[in-house]
Amino acid sequence: MYAALCMDKDAKCSFVPLFSEAEINKYTVMWQPLKKAICSTDEIDKNAVFRDSTLAGRIWDPVLDAVKAKKIYFAPDGIFQMLGIENFEYGPMQGVSAVRLSSTAELTH
Numbered sequence: 001m002y003a004a005l006c007m008d009k010d011a012k013c014s015f016v017p018l019f020s021e022a023e024i025n026k027y028t029v030m031w032q033p034l035k036k037a038i039c040s041t042d043e044i045d046k047n048a049v050f051r052d053s054t055l056a057g058r059i060w061d062p063v064l065d066a067v068k069a070k071k072i073y074f075a076p077d078g079i080f081q082m083l084g085i086e087n088f089e090y091g092p093m094q095g096v097s098a099v100r101l102s103s104t105a106e107l108t109h
Contacts, residue, residue, distance in 0.1 A: 002078065006066040016062045024079055027055065038082050049083070056090035064092055075101045 002019040019027075029037040030048045034055070037045045049055070059080075063072065076085065086098035101107070 002080070004063050004066070004074070006063060008067050008069070014066045016066045018059060018062060021078075029055070035079060035082070038079070050087055051089050053090060056085075056088035056093070059085050060088070060090060060093055064096070070095060071097045071099060073099045073101055073104075073107060075104045075106075 001017065001021065002024060004016040004018060005013060006016055007013045024034065027034045029052055030045060032040075032045070034049070037049050040046060074086075076083075084100075086100055
């Protein structure tokens with residue numbers, strides 16, 4: 001299961017489900033599996049991934065609904081480690097800074 005554990009500025013936590021592993025493995029970009037598009041050496045495939053507003057919405061909309069913030073810290077796992085979700089060209093992320101961490105433990109320092 002892909003999910004986000006979100007904490008707002010008042011330390012209120014929420015569990016936000018995003019995808020099952022099966023759903024993300026079946027997701028296609030330009031008629032090919034997402035993982036293949038991410039790993040492709042073809043620039044067209046990579047551009048298509050980062051312009052995929054449906055995928056961006058499936059990832060970011062639930063998070064943006066859970067946490068009303070201008071800066072979001074996240075530590076990706078699984079396929080999201082290979083996918084620069086902070087680089088999606090996605091309108092609702094305008095004005096929101098997504099900061100990638102190697103681990104959420106970095107937030108305690």
